[in-house]
Every structure is written in structure tokens, then in C-alpha cells.
Amino acid sequence: MVDFRNRLLAQKLLAIGVVCCAMLSDGSAAAQQGAAGAPGPDLVEGYVAVVNDRVITSYDLRQRALLFIATQNLPRNEETFRQVAGAARDSLINEHLQLQEAEKWEVAITDEDVDRQLGRLAAQNGATIPEMLAQFRGLGVNEETLRQQIRADISWSNVIQGVFGRRIRVSPTQVDEALERIAHERQQEQVLVAEIFVPVPNPIERPQARQFTERLIQEMQKGAQFPELARRFSGAPSAATGGDVGWVTMASLRPEVAAVASTLQDRELSQPIETPDGFYIIAIRDRRAAGSAEMMVEMRQIVTRIDDVTPQEAARRRKMLEEAREASIGGCSRIKRAIADPALKIVDIGEAALSKLTAEFRAEIEKLGSGQATAIRNDGRMLSTTFVCQRMVEAGTQILSRDQIEQDIVEQQLALFGDRHLRDLRQTAAIIYR
Numbered sequence: 548m549v550d551f552r553n554r555l556l557a558q559k560l561l562a563i564g565v566v567c568c569a570m571l572s573d574g575s576a577a578a579q580q581g582a583a584g585a586p587g588p589d590l591v592e593g594y595v596a597v598v599n600d601r602v603i604t605s606y607d608l609r610q611r612a613l614l615f616i617a618t619q620n621l622p623r624n625e626e627t628f629r630q631v632a633g634a635a636r637d638s639l640i641n642e643h644l645q646l647q648e649a650e651k652w653e654v655a656i657t658d659e660d661v662d663r664q665l666g667r668l669a670a671q672n673g674a675t676i677p678e679m680l681a682q683f684r685g686l687g688v689n690e691e692t693l694r695q696q697i698r699a700d701i702s703w704s705n706v707i708q709g710v711f712g713r714r715i716r717v718s719p720t721q722v723d724e725a726l727e728r729i730a731h732e733r734q735q736e737q738v739l740v741a742e743i744f745v746p747v748p749n750p751i752e753r754p755q756a757r758q759f760t761e762r763l764i765q766e767m768q769k770g771a772q773f774p775e776l777a778r779r780f781s782g783a784p785s786a787a788t789g790g791d792v793g794w795v796t797m798a799s800l801r802p803e804v805a806a807v808a809s810t811l812q813d814r815e816l817s818q819p820i821e822t823p824d825g826f827y828i829i830a831i832r833d834r835r836a837a838g839s840a841e842m843m844v845e846m847r848q849i850v851t852r853i854d855d856v857t858p859q860e861a862a863r864r865r866k867m868l869e870e871a872r873e874a875s876i877g878g879c880s881r882i883k884r885a886i887a888d889p890a891l892k893i894v895d896i897g898e899a900a901l902s903k904l905t906a907e908f909r910a911e912i913e914k915l916g917s918g919q920a921t922a923i924r925n926d927g928r929m930l931s932t933t934f935v936c937q938r939m940v941e942a943g944t945q946i947l948s949r950d951q952i953e954q955d956i957v958e959q960q961l962a963l964f965g966d967r968h969l970r971d972l973r974q975t976a977a978i979i980y981r
Contacts, residue, residue: 595636597979598643603636610692611635615779617686621771630762633755634780642699644972649702652709656701664697673852673928703965711964717953725952738808739833739902740792740800741773744783746825746966748973760819760826767816773830782825784962791903794835804829833902844912845936846896847879849886854928864890865930868923872932877918879936896933908933 596603612628612635621627649656662676669679680690745760747753763776777790785792797805803822811817811831820827849871853861867888874885882893901909911921912935921933 593981595981596640597977598640599647599977601643601647603639603643607639608632608635610689611639613687614692614696617683617688621766630766633759640973640978641969642696644969644976645699645703645706648968648972649699649706652706654702654705654709656698656705660701661694661697664701665694707961707965707968710968711961714964715957715960717956721956722952725956735796735798735837737794737796737835737837738831739794739835740808741777741790741830741832742783742785742792742804743773743777743781743790743828744786744825745780745827746782746970748970756826757819757821760828764816764818764828773816782966784959801827803827843898843900845879845898846912846933847882847936848894848896848931848933849875849882849891850894850929850931851891852929853925861930864888865923867891868930868932872920872923875934876920879918879934882934894931 593605594602595605595608609628612631615621615631615635615638616623616627621631665676665679669676674682680693683690683693743760743763745756745763747756759780763771763780767773767776774789774791777786780786781790783790797809800808801822803820804827807817807820808829808831811829813831813833815830817827817829820829849868851864851868853864856864868891871882871885871887871891875882886893901913904912912933915921915935917935917937919935923930923932
């Protein structure tokens, strides 16, 4: 059986990576603004909850709330702090239970393990660990807050893989059935669904969960982005992809969700959808007719950093990028040969569906044929140009391999085991709220 711990952990840490990317793109001015505008509610130092004799302090709560606020780029004031405090407390309770379970199974996570994950996050965003941590400090988030969350995520991934991984066996029949189901669904109208799921681990918490779901809707109506809220607050496996469920048929949705989805217009946000285990918010991003195909593109980028060099060096790198772009027109196989300067890097984006690209980026890519490239883009930190290596049409299940289907089944089952196990831990834990 394949070990999926690294892939699951990468999904769980994706939300943190998004925070880093957003902060590093904003630059130091944004960090200064974040520090200046950070909420400072007048709370008496003490505990806000006790989880099996482990105390969660008001300082812990403030730190986690600041991390939530930084993630969503929400207004940094006391009102926002009060709105996210409940979710922050629940996150800390879950984290304590996960770490306690890791102790029970003698799962040890070293500082080196945490440092490696911090290094990966920083590298993904073109920064060093000190640079990334400095951005967090500028937003009022202590380094240990980030380390603690990473430590809990690694521990929980190892626990779930160790306890439940061996129980999962995917048979050839399961893969065949999944392929047949996908092929059948392609013959029906499909909708591109986004979701946020707010779980209700205990019936007594249902009113608070509904209120929190309603606040998330209010934030999106004010301009907060659905994917960012999903990554931060959703309890569904799709949280790792910003709430993107993908193309599904109405019949494959839960009955309660399908009943609401059938009434929504494209891009319309639902009201809270109540189910026995929690509340859903959904949006229909797009629709496609039965039997329609998905346009796929394979892409590569040439990128170079300019935020840490002199203006003269930035101009030189732009010229080198322009020359490499021109020399590579006609085919992605030419890109490597066209790069003579180590400051230019190749990023293999791989295959992607046009429908999943951002509207602005999709508009650029749609105009390009195979072997063509976008104009050079400058986001203040990086210069980049994107090449379309080839276009493909997804027909039926041809682009899906059996290995991909097996991986998806294993990840879904591990996610379900993890959710159920955490709910069981919450139900049997001694949790005292202040």
C-alpha cells in the first residue's frame, strides 16, 4: 500500500502556504499595517478551555485568532476577533486532542521535522524561513503559534496513517466501479460545486455552529473570498483545495445539499444547509451539459525574482526572460535550451483544466495555441511568462489512471477515518469551557 502521509500533510498545510504567499506578495508595508492594526481586546489573562487537564489560555486564543484574521485578510479589530474567536477555540481544542492522541501512540515529532515543513512552505513562496517568520511577526503571530499548528498537523497525519492506514484495502473492483461511475456521470449534466462544511461534533454546539456559518456567509457578502474561508474553516476534505468539490452530478450530492443546489443560479451563494452532522455553504461555480468535454492544457513557466535585487539587475533579468521567451516560442522542449542564466527558473505546472484557472489567467491562456506564451507578468516579487505546451480534450475517463483513482479512494477513506476519530475523541474528552 502506498504511503500517503506526505500528500495528506501537504493538503493540510496548504492553508498556511496560502497565508505565506499572500503576505509575501503584499511586502513589508502590509506586514507593518497588519501589526499596527492587530486586534488587542482587553481580555483578562487566564484559560478559555481545559482539554483533558491541558489548559488553553486566552493568549493561545488571541494568537490563533490573529492567524485566522491574517489568513483571510479580515479587518483587524475587536469585532472581527469576536467573530472568529469561536472557530479559533474549536481549532485549538481539536489540536490539543490530536497532540494528546499522538502522545498516546508515542508519535514523536522533532523540531527538525517542523523545520523541514517550514522550509518547504518558505521555499514554495520564494522566501527563507526567517523572512517568512518575520512576515508572521509583523501581523502579530508568534513563531510558536505556527510551529504548534504544524506539529499538530504532522502528528495527526502520522496517527491516522498508523492507526487506520493498514485497514484500507482498495480492490480492483472498487477501482472499476469508480471508473464506471465517473463514465456514467459524464453522460449527465454536471455542476462545478464549491463547499464549506462547519461540523457539529456535539449537539449542544449546533446553535453556535449555525451562527458561525451565518457569519461566514456575511463575510463573503462583504467581499471575503470563498476559497480562502474554505481553506481556513471548512471541515470537509475539500478544504485543502479551497472548497473545490469538482464536477459532480446532482445525484452524487447529499439529498439536503442537492435540494438547495438545484435552486441556485451560477455563482449564487446558498444559505446554511443543515444536515445531521453539520452545516454546509455551497455555490455553483459552473455547469456543463451531459457528455460535454473538458479542455485541458499542459503548461510551464519561466520565472525570476526581482524583489531582492537592484533595479539594474531586475532590468537585466527582464531582458534575459524576454530573450528566453522568444527563443522558446514553438514548443516547451525548447525552454531548457533557451535558459542560459541561473537566475531564470523553470516551473512545470503540468496539466490543468481551463475551468479551474482564475478568470484573468484563463482569459490569457484561452487565446494561446500550443507552443505560445503569455506576455511577461510582474507581480512586484517575480517576473514570469507561461507557455502552453499542448492542449488536450478530456473525454470520458481517459485522462484518469487507475493509480489516480486508487489514491483518491485511499485519501477519502483516511479523511473519513480521521474525521470520525476526532469526533470520537471530542465526545469522550473532558472539555471545560470558560
